[in-house]
Amino acid sequence: MDRLKTFIEDFGWPRIIIFLFLVSLFIMAPFVRVRIDASISDVLNRFGQNAIMVLAMVPMIQSGCGLNFGLALGLVSGLLGATLSLQFELIGLAGFLGAIALATPFSILFGWFYAKLLNKVKGEEMTIAMYVGFSFIMFMCILWLILPYSNPTMIWGYAGKGLRTTISVENYWLRILNNFLAIRIGEFFIFPTGLLLFVGLFAACMGIFLRSKTGTAMTAVGSNPQFARASGVDVDKMRTISVIISTFLGAVGIIVYQQSFGFIQLYTAPSPMVFPSVAAILIGGATINKASMTNVMVGTILFQGLLTMTPSVINSILQTDMSEVIRIIVSNGMILYALTRKVKVSK
Amino acid sequence: MSVQKKFSTLVSRYAVVFIFLIITVAAIPPSGLSIKYILQEIITRLGRNSFLVIALLLPIYAGMGLNFGMTLGAMAGQIGLIFAVNYGIAGWQGLVFALLFGLPISVFLGWICGLVMNKAKGREMVTGYILAFFINGIYQFFVMYMLGSVIPMGNKSIVLSRGYGIRNTLNLDSVRQALDTIFMLRVAGFSIPVITFLVIAALSIFVLWFKKTKLGQDMRAVGQDRAVAEAAGIPVERTRIVAIIISTVMACAGQIIFLQNMGNLATYNAHDQTGFFAVAAILVGGASVTHANIANVFIGVTLLHAMFIVSPLAGQNLFGSAMIGEYFRQFIGYGVIAISLVLYAWRTRKAAAEARMSLEQAPQSVEEGQA
Numbered sequence: 001m002d003r004l005k006t007f008i009e010d011f012g013w014p015r016i017i018i019f020l021f022l023v024s025l026f027i028m029a030p031f032v033r034v035r036i037d038a039s040i041s042d043v044l045n046r047f048g049q050n051a052i053m054v055l056a057m058v059p060m061i062q063s064g065c066g067l068n069f070g071l072a073l074g075l076v077s078g079l080l081g082a083t084l085s086l087q088f089e090l091i092g093l094a095g096f097l098g099a100i101a102l103a104t105p106f107s108i109l110f111g112w113f114y115a116k117l118l119n120k121v122k123g124e125e126m127t128i129a130m131y132v133g134f135s136f137i138m139f140m141c142i143l144w145l146i147l148p149y150s151n152p153t154m155i156w157g158y159a160g161k162g163l164r165t166t167i168s169v170e171n172y173w174l175r176i177l178n179n180f181l182a183i184r185i186g187e188f189f190i191f192p193t194g195l196l197l198f199v200g201l202f203a204a205c206m207g208i209f210l211r212s213k214t215g216t217a218m219t220a221v222g223s224n225p226q227f228a229r230a231s232g233v234d235v236d237k238m239r240t241i242s243v244i245i246s247t248f249l250g251a252v253g254i255i256v257y258q259q260s261f262g263f264i265q266l267y268t269a270p271s272p273m274v275f276p277s278v279a280a281i282l283i284g285g286a287t288i289n290k291a292s293m294t295n296v297m298v299g300t301i302l303f304q305g306l307l308t309m310t311p312s313v314i315n316s317i318l319q320t321d322m323s324e325v326i327r328i329i330v331s332n333g334m335i336l337y338a339l340t341r342k343v344k345v346s347k
Numbered sequence: 348m349s350v351q352k353k354f355s356t357l358v359s360r361y362a363v364v365f366i367f368l369i370i371t372v373a374a375i376p377p378s379g380l381s382i383k384y385i386l387q388e389i390i391t392r393l394g395r396n397s398f399l400v401i402a403l404l405l406p407i408y409a410g411m412g413l414n415f416g417m418t419l420g421a422m423a424g425q426i427g428l429i430f431a432v433n434y435g436i437a438g439w440q441g442l443v444f445a446l447l448f449g450l451p452i453s454v455f456l457g458w459i460c461g462l463v464m465n466k467a468k469g470r471e472m473v474t475g476y477i478l479a480f481f482i483n484g485i486y487q488f489f490v491m492y493m494l495g496s497v498i499p500m501g502n503k504s505i506v507l508s509r510g511y512g513i514r515n516t517l518n519l520d521s522v523r524q525a526l527d528t529i530f531m532l533r534v535a536g537f538s539i540p541v542i543t544f545l546v547i548a549a550l551s552i553f554v555l556w557f558k559k560t561k562l563g564q565d566m567r568a569v570g571q572d573r574a575v576a577e578a579a580g581i582p583v584e585r586t587r588i589v590a591i592i593i594s595t596v597m598a599c600a601g602q603i604i605f606l607q608n609m610g611n612l613a614t615y616n617a618h619d620q621t622g623f624f625a626v627a628a629i630l631v632g633g634a635s636v637t638h639a640n641i642a643n644v645f646i647g648v649t650l651l652h653a654m655f656i657v658s659p660l661a662g663q664n665l666f667g668s669a670m671i672g673e674y675f676r677q678f679i680g681y682g683v684i685a686i687s688l689v690l691y692a693w694r695t696r697k698a699a700a701e702a703r704m705s706l707e708q709a710p711q712s713v714e715e716g717q718a
Contacts, residue, residue: 339470
C-alpha cells in the first residue's frame with residue numbers, strides 16, 4: 001500500500017487522471033460508433049506531427065533554463081526555412097530537407113541571441129522567454145508582410161506582395177514523411193512509418209547526446225550550477241548549447257508538422273503552438289528541471305490522444321463540442337501543476 | 348555616487364519611458380491625426396483603463412511581481428455584467444449590481460490565486476499567467492455550458508440559439524457608459540467623464556492610504572524580504588494572499604468600468620488581453636517588477652495608448668498597410684514587457700554580484716551564507 005502511495009505521488013495525480021480518462025475514452029469509443037482503428041491511426045499521426053516540438057523542451061529543461069516558453073523562436077526559424085524552400089521551388093524530399101537546411105542557420109542565429117539573453121537573466125527565464133517569443137512573433141508578422149517573396153502560391157494575389165496566412169505545401173512536400181513506407185491495414189488504419197522513424201531518429205540522437213560528455217555536463221549545469229562550475233564546466237556555454245539545440249528542434253518540429261498537416265501557417269499562428277508542447281512534456285512526467293525521452297513519448301501520446309479522442313467521443317455523447325474547453329483546462333492545468341510542485345532534490 | 352553614474356542609473360531606470368516617448372512622438376506626424384483628437388482619445392482611455400492598471404500595484408508592493416493573474420478578476424466582472432444584462436438592470440445601478448455580483452467571485456478567485464502563488468514562490472509571474480489561462484478554461488465552460496442550462500437565464504436574447512450558453516458578443520446597451528455619462532464635463536470641445544475620474548482618484552487615494560496602514564506596511568516588508576518579515580512575526584503567506592485578493596477585486600471593478608465604456612462584451616475573449624495591456628501600461632510608465640507608484644500608472648496609460656492611437660495610421664501612411672501598424676503596436680507592447688523584465692533581472696543579478704564582491708573584500712570570509 002505504501003509503495004502504491006509513493007508510486008502515485010511520484011507519478012502525480014494529474015497524470016493518472018489523464019491516463020484513466022484517455023483509457024475510458026477508448027473504451028467508450030465503440031459504443032458511440034467512433035472507430036478505434038481510425039482513432040489509433042489518428043493518434044499516431046498526431047504524435048509524429050508534434051513529438052519533435054515536444055522533444056525541443058528537453059535540452060533546456062536539462063540545462064536548468066526551465067520550460068522553453070520561447071519555443072516560438074524555433075518555430076519562426078522553421079517557418080523561414082519552409083517558406084524559403086517554397087520560394088526556391090524545392091519539391092519532394094529535397095524540399096523537405098531543404099526547408100530544414102534553410103531553417104538551420106536561422107535557428108542557430110536566433111538560438112544564440114536568445115541564449116545570450118537568457119544567460120543574463122538566470123532565474124527569470126520563463127516569463128522573459130514567453131514575452132521574447134511573443135514580441136518576436138509580432139516582429140515577424142511585419143516581416144511576413146514586407147519580405148520580397150515572389151512565389152505566386154505564397155503571396156496574396158490581389159496585392160501582389162505579402163505572404164498569405166496559410167500556404168499549402170501540396171505541390172511541394174505534402175506528407176513526404178507520412179507516406180514514406182506507410183503501412184495500410186484495412187480501410188481506416190495507416191501506420192505512418194516514415195514519420196515515426198524520423199521522430200525516432202531525433203529522439204535517439206537526443207538520447208545519445210544526453211549521455212555524451214557534453215550532454216552530461218549540460219545536465220550537471222541544470223541540477224547544480226555551483227557544483228558544475230566548480231568542476232570546470234562552462235555554465236553559460238552549456239546553457240547556450242542547450243538553447244540552440246532547443247531552437248533548432250523547434251524549427252525541425254514545425255516543418256515536420258507542416259508536411260503532415262499540409263499547410264504552412266504564418267503570422268500569429270506559432271504562438272498557440274508553444275503551450276501544447278510545454279503541456280505535453282509535463283503530462284509525460286517531466287518537471288521544470290528534469291525531463292527524459294520517456295516523458296516526451298508518453299506525454300505526446302497522452303496529450304495528442306486526448307486531443308484526438310475528446311472531440312469525437314465526447315461530442316458523440318454530449319452532442320456538443322467541449323474539446324476546446326477540455327484542451328484549455330488540461331494543458332494549462334498541467335503546466336500549473338508542474339509550476340506549483342515542490343522541486344524535488346535530484347537524486 | 349558620481350554624476351555620471353547617477354545619470355546612467357537614471358537612463359537605465361527610465362529607458363523604457365524614454366524609448367516609448369520618442370517612438371510615439373515620432374509617429375504623430377505621419378499618422379496625420381490632430382493633437383486635439385489624440386488628447387480626447389487619451390482622456391477617454393485614461394478613464395477606461397487606469398482602474399485596471401492600479402489593480403497591479405499591491406502585488407508589486409508585496410513582492411509578487413506583475414500580477415498576470417488579474418485576468419481572474421476581469422472574468423468575475425464579466426460574469427457580473429452578464430447577470431446584470433440578464434436581469435435587465437440598466438444604468439449605473441446595473442454596474443453596481445455587476446460589481447456586487449462579481450465581488451464574491453473575485454474574492455474567491457483571488458484567494459485561489461494567492462494559494463497557488465504561495466506554492467510557486469519566485470515564479471509568481473509565470474504561474475499567474477498560466478493560472479489565468481486555466482481559469483479561462485473554467486470560465487468558458489461556465490459561460491458556454493452552465494449558463495442557460497444549469498443556471499436559468501431569463502433573458503433569452505443573450506442566450507445562444509441552441510438554448511444554453513451566452514452569445515459571443517453581448518450588447519451592453521443598458522449599461523453603456525452609464526458611469527461616464529452621469530456627469531460628462533464638456534470644456535473646450537473635450538468630453539471628460541468626471542465621475543469615472545473621481546472613482547479612479549478615490550481608488551488612488553485608497554492605495555496611498557493603504558500603503559500607510561499596518562497591513563500595507565506588512566505587505567511592503569514581505570516584498571522586501573520574506574525571511575525577515577517572517578522573523579518579525581508577519582504572516583507572510585496570509586499577507587500575500589490578501590494582496591492578491593485586493594488586486595483581483597480591483598481588476599473585477601476595473602473590467603466593469605472598462606466594458607461599460609466599450610459598450611459591448613466579447614463574451615469569450617474580452618479578458619484575453621486585460622493582463623497584457625495593464626502590465627504593458629504600468630511598465631511603460633516606468634514601473635519595474637519591484638517598484639511602482641500611482642504616477643507610473645497614469646504616465647503609462649497615457650504613453651501606451653497614445654502609441655496605440657497613432658501607430659495603425661502611422662503604419663498605414665508610412666508603409667501602406669494598416670496591419671503593419673497593428674502588428675507593430677503589439678510587437679512594442681510585448682517587447683516593452685520583455686525589455687522591462689530583462690532589465691529588472693539584469694539589475695537584480697548585478698546587485699547580487701556587487702553584494703558578493705563587497706563580501707569577498709571584507710576581512711573575514713562570510714561566504715557560507717552566499718550559496
